[in-house]
Amino acid sequence: MGAIEFKGKTFGVDEDGFIDSFDNWCTEWVDYVKDSEGIPELNEEHWKVIHVLQDYYRKHGIAPMVRILTKVTGYKLKYIYELFPSGPGKGACKMAGLPKPTGCV
Amino acid sequence: MGALAPQKMRGDVREYLNKFDLNLCLTCGTCSNGCPVTGTPGMEGWDTRKVIRMLAFGMLDEVVDSKFPWVCTGCGRCAHACPMGIDIVAILAHMKHLRARDKVPGILHKGVENVLKTGNNMAVPKEDYLFLMADMSTEMADEDCPGFYVPIDKPGADILFFPNSKEVFADNDDMKWWWKIFYAARENWTIPLENWEAVDWGLFTGNTEATKILAQRKIDMMKRLQIKRMIMPDCGGGSYGCRKGMKLCSLDDPENHTDYIYLYDYLKEIIATGRIKLDKSRNAGKIFTWHDSCKHGRELERNFGKGYYDEPRWIIQQCVDQFVDMEPSRSGNYCCGAGGGMWPMPYEQESAYHGRFKVNQIKNAGANVVVMGCSNCHDQIMKRLPKFYPEDCHYEVKYIWQLVAETLVLDPWTDDQVEAAQAEAKAQWERLGVDLENMEL
Numbered sequence: 001m002g003a004i005e006f007k008g009k010t011f012g013v014d015e016d017g018f019i020d021s022f023d024n025w026c027t028e029w030v031d032y033v034k035d036s037e038g039i040p041e042l043n044e045e046h047w048k049v050i051h052v053l054q055d056y057y058r059k060h061g062i063a064p065m066v067r068i069l070t071k072v073t074g075y076k077l078k079y080i081y082e083l084f085p086s087g088p089g090k091g092a093c094k095m096a097g098l099p100k101p102t103g104c105v
Numbered sequence: 106m107g108a109l110a111p112q113k114m115r116g117d118v119r120e121y122l123n124k125f126d127l128n129l130c131l132t133c134g135t136c137s138n139g140c141p142v143t144g145t146p147g148m149e150g151w152d153t154r155k156v157i158r159m160l161a162f163g164m165l166d167e168v169v170d171s172k173f174p175w176v177c178t179g180c181g182r183c184a185h186a187c188p189m190g191i192d193i194v195a196i197l198a199h200m201k202h203l204r205a206r207d208k209v210p211g212i213l214h215k216g217v218e219n220v221l222k223t224g225n226n227m228a229v230p231k232e233d234y235l236f237l238m239a240d241m242s243t244e245m246a247d248e249d250c251p252g253f254y255v256p257i258d259k260p261g262a263d264i265l266f267f268p269n270s271k272e273v274f275a276d277n278d279d280m281k282w283w284w285k286i287f288y289a290a291r292e293n294w295t296i297p298l299e300n301w302e303a304v305d306w307g308l309f310t311g312n313t314e315a316t317k318i319l320a321q322r323k324i325d326m327m328k329r330l331q332i333k334r335m336i337m338p339d340c341g342g343g344s345y346g347c348r349k350g351m352k353l354c355s356l357d358d359p360e361n362h363t364d365y366i367y368l369y370d371y372l373k374e375i376i377a378t379g380r381i382k383l384d385k386s387r388n389a390g391k392i393f394t395w396h397d398s399c400k401h402g403r404e405l406e407r408n409f410g411k412g413y414y415d416e417p418r419w420i421i422q423q424c425v426d427q428f429v430d431m432e433p434s435r436s437g438n439y440c441c442g443a444g445g446g447m448w449p450m451p452y453e454q455e456s457a458y459h460g461r462f463k464v465n466q467i468k469n470a471g472a473n474v475v476v477m478g479c480s481n482c483h484d485q486i487m488k489r490l491p492k493f494y495p496e497d498c499h500y501e502v503k504y505i506w507q508l509v510a511e512t513l514v515l516d517p518w519t520d521d522q523v524e525a526a527q528a529e530a531k532a533q534w535e536r537l538g539v540d541l542e543n544m545e546l
Contacts, residue, residue: 015211015451062228066275067237068546089275102216103227104271104304104340104449104481 006032018093018100022057025097033095037086046083046095048073053088053096063093063101112163121199127161129189130154136183136193141440141459142176148455153183153193160196165203174200174311175210176455178444180399181407185436194404201311209310211451216306217315224300224322227270234301236546237273239539242530245281249515250288252523254530257537258330259295264371265327265335266296267303269343269480282510286372289513290380291522297326298537303338305346309446313353320350324363334364336371339504341400341444341479348409367401368478369416372509376423382514388425391501393508394472395421395430396463396486397438398479406436413478417505421476424512431466439463443485457493460485464494474501476508 001020004011009028012020017036019029030050034042052072056064066088070077077088084091089105114122137143137152144152151173159168168174174197183193206214216226223229235257242254256262264287272280287294300322307315327335337344344367354361366374375381395417397403406412414435422428431438442460450456463486467475477483487502503511518526534540 060230063274065229065233065237065273065277067240067277068233072546087275100212101227101274102212102219102449103274104269104484105227105275 004032014100016100019097022054022097022099025054029097030095033091037084037091037095039084039091045073045075045079049075049080049083049088049092050096053092053098057096057098063089063098109162109164112165114163114165118165118199118203122160122196125191125196127157127191129191130157130161131189132158133188135186135188139182139186141178141180141182141442141462142173142455145176145455145458148173148176153177157191157193157196168200169203172210172452172455173197174204175445175450176447176452176459178399178440178442178447178456178459179404180440180444181404182437182440185403185407198308198311201309202313204311206310212449213306213310213446214312216449217310217312220302220304220306221315221318225270225273225302226304226306227274229270229273231299234273235537235539236541236544237277238296239534239541241277241280243541245284245288250285252518252526253284253288254526254533255284256295256529257533258298259293259533260330261332262293262295262330263333264292264294264366265323265330265332266294267323267335267338267343268296268301269303269338269340271304271480271484273301279504279507282504282507285510285513285515286375286381286506289382289515290375291518292375295330295332300326303343304340305338305343305350306446308342308346308349309450316346316350317353318350320347321354321361323347324351324354324361327363334366337365337367339368339478339480339506341398341481342446345400345404345408348405367413367416368506369401369413369420372420372506373416376420376509381509382516383423383509383512384514385424385426385512387512388508391425391473392427392429392471393421393425393474393476394428394467394470395434395505396441396467396475396477396482397435398477398482399438399440399444401478402438403436412436417476417478420505421508424508429470429472431470431472433466439466441482441485441490443481443489448481448484448489453489456485457489460490461494464490464497467500468497472500474503474508476503476505478505480504 002013007028089101134154137154140153177197179194181194219228220226238255245253402412439462441463442456447456491498
């Protein structure tokens with residue numbers, strides 16, 4: 001476990017740079033990931049993706065399949081990649097405070 | 106620091122390593138010279154030869170606690186070249202096995218726990234899996250395959266196919282290439298309802314017990330559904346782990362013997378027997394090359410006596426006119442750098458460094474398209490290597506079954522065939538309780 005300091009907050013992170021606990025997620029974490037992922041500004045679409053991921057995670061304890069994410073948000077996968085260049089499983093999950101998905105994604 | 110003295114090893118480890126007789130090692134360094142890990146920044150000069158010498162000296166804890174066994178992709182160039190035939194890959198896999206499970210790097214052990222508990226690495230719930238298969242069935246049927254659906258747990262099928270969780274979770278459309286091939290060949294196929302994972306992270310983490318459990322599940326499924334043959338998962342680790350696991354299961358009980366077919370033999374069979382037709386002209390103007398994945402070639406050959414070298418080249422040449430080989434190729438080929446779990450592990454820099462030879466090989470071959478048969482190699486060569494070597498990576502990447510699917514000439518199904526399949530699909534989704542119209546996501 002490592003630690004990240006950002007805007008006066010300290011976050012525990014795992015080896016993959018994901019936050020150590022969903023409970024520690026906050027908007028400063030989003031700002032931190034935004035910068036490290038090279039996303040200039042967050043818009044409503046980014047937030048919609050984040051909220052859908054979080055709602056599903058609260059219910060199921062994992063990230064949703066991409067097809068569920070695209071159906072519920074109404075965004076095509078290509079657009080989600082435009083929003084989160086490193087993809088839904090890496091950038092979006094990381095920003096939403098979810099653990100890294102446990103697959104070869 | 107005082108002089109190092111040989112240490113006494115734990116009995117079980119000594120017994121395991123006795124199988125290899127490390128005294129045979131000539132310390133020639135052929136293993137290290139052939140190993141792409143040698144020289145990796147941050148590895149403080151560790152290399153294969155030194156690790157084998159450390160183990161001969163009894164320095165077990167130092168090796169087990171180090172990163173070395175984990176950045177080893179298990180590509181097997183070392184063992185292939187070792188003049189004394191020491192199975193270095195098996196030794197390093199055992200070093201992974203000896204690591205405490207809570208010290209396994211990154212997400213790998215969590216994935217193993219998931220697959221043992223839920224039947225897939227990513228713990229995708231059954232209802233989501235069924236929704237995906239039903240939704241994509243409709244999509245494929247509407248696109249250009251009327252009557253298509255994904256048969257699930259179909260008794261008496263001729264072919265059992267295992268989905269890869271990364272495709273179920275994220276790269277959904279990548280599943281369609283195989284599906285299109287099955288559609289064109291009018292294959293009597295199925296995927297599992299439970300325990301469908303193609304990938305074996307037991308192999309990646311030295312968890313022999315998990316590898317055996319995953320293989321036994323596949324064997325039991327084949328028996329229960331009375332299926333003729335299963336296609337070995339494409340994933341190098343998935344297929345190789347399955348072979349290793351099946352071997353253990355068969356040693357326990359000969360009744361566990363199960364008929365499988367490698368994807369290369371399957372594709373070759375349906376092309377050679379005319380069950381699918383191909384149109385090479387679709388791929389005109391491009392030069393294609395083939396990446397020999399370690400676990401489908403060198404390591405498979407070294408451990409089980411047969412590597413797939415000729416078959417993929419034959420298949421590609423049924424699809425394209427211009428084919429070139431990389432140098433070296435076949436049993437001498439370089440690993441992409443993603444084997445042994447290095448794709449999902451948190452060692453991206455090391456993995457990319459490992460892949461530096463692959464980048465040069467592709468560049469030197471002058472190919473426009475790199476074709477491969479392993480999903481780990483695919484993502485490494487398509488995504489990670491261009492990220493680290495943007496100046497040198499100017500190529501397309503295709504799975505071999507993608508190339509076949511894109512070269513297919515679809516012979517349309519008759520109306521009767523479409524209607525019969527639609528009725529089967531309707532009955533299946535009802536049986537499984539899937540109602541796409543009223544599904545709550």
